[in-house]
Amino acid sequence: MKKSFYIILTIISFAFQCLGQTNITLSNPEAQQILFGNYNPADYTPSVIINHPDSILHGIVNGVSKDTLINYLLKIDSYQNRNTGSDTVSETRGIGAVRRWIQKKYSEYRAECENRLVVSYMDFDMNICGQSHHRNVLAVLPGLDTTNKEILVLMGHFDTRCQGACDTACYSPGMEDNGSGTVLVMELARIMSRYAFDHTILFATVTGEDQGLYGAKALSTYLKNNNVQIRSVFNNDVIGGIICGQTSSPPGCPGLNAIDSTHVRVFSYSQLNDTAWPSPHKQLARYIRLHQEEKINPLLQTPMTIDLIITEDRTGRSGDHIPFRQKGYPAIRFTSRNEHGNGAGIPPDRQHTTGDILGLDTSVPPDAIIDSFYVDPNYLRRNIIMNGVNLGYLALAPPSPTPEFSLSGDTVVITMHDADTVYKHYRVGIRSRHSGSLYFDTIFTFTNVTQLHLPLGGSDENRYLSVANVKNNVESLFCAEYNLLPVGIGNHLMNNWGIKMYQNHPNPFTEQTEFIIEASDYYNIRDAALIITDITGRTIRNIPLQIFPGKNQVTLNNDGFVKGMYTYSLSVSDKIIATGKMSVY
Ligand SMILES: [Zn+2]
Known part of the structure; x- marks a missing residue:
């Protein structure tokens, strides 16, 4: 009798704690x-x-x-x-x-x-x-x-x-x-x-x-x-x-x-x-x-x-x-x-x-x-x-901007849109993965322009760029970072916006291989695809994907690949954001 009373009391007090x-x-x-x-x-x-x-x-x-x-x-x-x-x-x-x-x-x-x-x-x-x-x-x-x-x-x-x-x-x-x-x-x-x-x-x-x-x-x-x-x-x-x-x-x-x-x-x-x-x-x-x-x-x-x-x-x-x-x-x-x-x-x-x-x-x-x-x-x-x-x-501070990043030759072009164009004063913070730095290595300031040109390409450094609006000499928070990431093929640069594709494994492969695509917890992407092209650039496979926050695994079976080198690309909204090479033997 006494024991069950205490058990009930414990349950009640536990429930009370759980209510938050x-x-x-x-x-x-x-x-x-x-x-x-x-x-x-x-x-x-x-x-x-x-x-x-x-x-x-x-x-x-x-x-x-x-x-x-x-x-x-x-x-x-x-x-x-x-x-x-x-x-x-x-x-x-x-x-x-x-x-x-x-x-x-x-x-x-x-x-x-x-x-x-x-x-x-x-x-x-x-x-x-x-x-x-x-x-x-x-x-x-x-x-x-x-x-x-x-x-x-x-x-x-x-x-x-x-x-x-x-x-x-x-x-x-x-x-x-x-x-x-x-x-x-x-x-x-x-x-x-x-x-x-x-x-x-x-x-x-x-x-x-x-x-x-x-x-x-x-x-x-x-x-x-x-x-x-x-x-x-x-x-x-x-x-x-x-x-x-x-x-x-x-x-x-x-x-x-x-x-x-x-x-x-x-x-x-x-x-x-x-x-x-x-x-x-x-x-x-x-x-x-x-x-x-x-x-x-x-x-x-x-x-x-x-x-x-x-x-x-x-x-x-x-x-x-x-x-x-x-x-x-x-x-x-x-x-x-x-x-x-x-x-x-x-x-x-x-x-x-x-x-x-x-x-x-x-x-x-x-x-x-x-x-x-x-x-x-x-x-x-x-x-x-x-x-x-x-x-x-x-x-x-003003709101942080939502710029568009693109690459023209070796120059990163940052285009400001809509409300962000009124400031005509921006700062770009850059940090590099090589230095492992959590902080900006370099900061560029731009005035009287709404398109920012940064000659950063042609390097083997993996860098992160973000932009702040500046109003009355007060910066906004810097926007989400754009990843300028050189990869092996002709020094193409990827914008991964928090999406990372790893080298396929095993590579080379005969029967099947796996790709890991990792996305940050801000990303839930419905219109992605894994695109495989041969050395002539012809598309061999186009595999629609949904990408969820965390690690996503994609398995590719060798159902008729001829031996040789291939390029794999991850596309999001029809934009290629990451590429790599693999070989079939
Ligand atoms: Zn404390």
């Missing part, structure tokens, strides 16, 4: 209407419009305050425990008190910007660590041009944990993970609400990360279910620490106590972790690095280097950008180069322990002022500038 986040609502209907694009921009136009990109760049670089960051971090620390299941009633301790404080700060920024920043909770229900009701804290800065309703999301989680995922009693300061990301979002809400952007910016401080990304899942589900278009998602998690622990989640830390305050890792998804696949997430990451190098570093005393990472997160770890990426939104994660621990929560590593404090008072005698920082406020400040400037540029 339910009743996802915004406490402020005004914020909802802005996110949906249903508002009059005139209602949110400041009395003095500051929207010049240089003004915003300098304003952010000079505006982020190290003292504000320290004060905010110490305030957050004072709540003792921010576990998702912790106290929601107390004014001095637990997750309820901290989220009310964040809400109060957003409301203060609102008062400082003519009430243009709209503040709301996002409520959702789910049983997490014994709490059934949870709140993200949001601030929305409405864009002033609603013709394109794409919004931008800046995110950081404010919950913390100790070794026990549901330990609501421990002291859990979470300064590196993720007080740093929390104050990053808050400080940019404060500064950026002074300016006017074309696109709406959502500043999102979210909960439930440490138990399973639940706050970000609720937010991304809500936006997706309501068809909100998102241009970019920046997730900041572990963004202020500079010291390696005994352990850390790779790639990153060079060794115990190593210090690095000049590098940041930007993680983003690529199919199969292959640099060749087209990835809007990687294109977003490249955009960030471009601006760091060209716009921000010249203004910093200590320049920053962005390490583009091929994987979506550290080995064995995950983060709040992933639910957004899974729903098709371009999303990246910013994380310090060095981390103090691997998340296991075992001292002396500080991550997920009571040791994740801001730093130490090392004065003799102690003067109660922290003077040795684990979370370096200067490093955090530079990371906030990195986020803010890029967010600002993206919120002013």
Whole structure:
């Protein structure tokens, strides 16, 4: 009797967990209407419009305050425990008190910007660590041009944990993970609400990360279910620490106590972790690095280097950008180069322990002022500038182009069409497979033309080209990459747009051979064909294909081939996009 009662209880609680986040609502209907694009921009136009990109760049670089960051971090620390299941009633301790404080700060920024920043909770229900009701804290800065309703999301989680995922009693300061990301979002809400952007910016401080990304899942589900278009998602998690622990989640830390305050890792998804696949997430990451190098570093005393990472997160770890990426939104994660621990929560590593404090008072005698920082406020400040400037540029940027690529002799011709022709100012980013580089090797700028000529052919390099529209000196995101790929036959070049055909196997063959065609998860192609031609160019076979995301296998039987060399080609919409040679013996 007693045993079956517990079994039923277990089933009920399991079912409750499986429901995911339910009743996802915004406490402020005004914020909802802005996110949906249903508002009059005139209602949110400041009395003095500051929207010049240089003004915003300098304003952010000079505006982020190290003292504000320290004060905010110490305030957050004072709540003792921010576990998702912790106290929601107390004014001095637990997750309820901290989220009310964040809400109060957003409301203060609102008062400082003519009430243009709209503040709301996002409520959702789910049983997490014994709490059934949870709140993200949001601030929305409405864009002033609603013709394109794409919004931008800046995110950081404010919950913390100790070794026990549901330990609501421990002291859990979470300064590196993720007080740093929390104050990053808050400080940019404060500064950026002074300016006017074309696109709406959502500043999102979210909960439930440490138990399973639940706050970000609720937010991304809500936006997706309501068809909100998102241009970019920046997730900041572990963004202020500079010291390696005994352990850390790779790639990153060079060794115990190593210090690095000049590098940041930007993680983003690529199919199969292959640099060749087209990835809007990687294109977003490249955009960030471009601006760091060209716009921000010249203004910093200590320049920053962005390490583009091929994987979506550290080995064995995950983060709040992933639910957004899974729903098709371009999303990246910013994380310090060095981390103090691997998340296991075992001292002396500080991550997920009571040791994740801001730093130490090392004065003799102690003067109660922290003077040795684990979370370096200067490093955090530079990371906030990195986020803010890029967010600002993206919120002013035109849409990315949809150009046509073609080859004329050894020259790549990029033709801009329709709406893209109005800019007459473009940048072409090129990276080469040989260098294995995730970042652009070269950038060309074109002005007063709508057809771009690049003499790139005749090389044995495999290269990727993408184009950005430029409006008022602000680049759009770069478009999907075009693959300039020389192959063996007369140096033909292929545009594979994320479709890769491998050499047939076996080759040579007598009875049968197989072709593998791999497509990225953006491609589902109905009108493809495998075309076999003989050495005179005569078509021997034309095999219609459908190509699905992932690996597609095509088997070719020798049903009457004469011995000799053949060319095989993959065509999509009657365009040859890949060719190779095979022989029958
Ligand atoms: Zn975290």
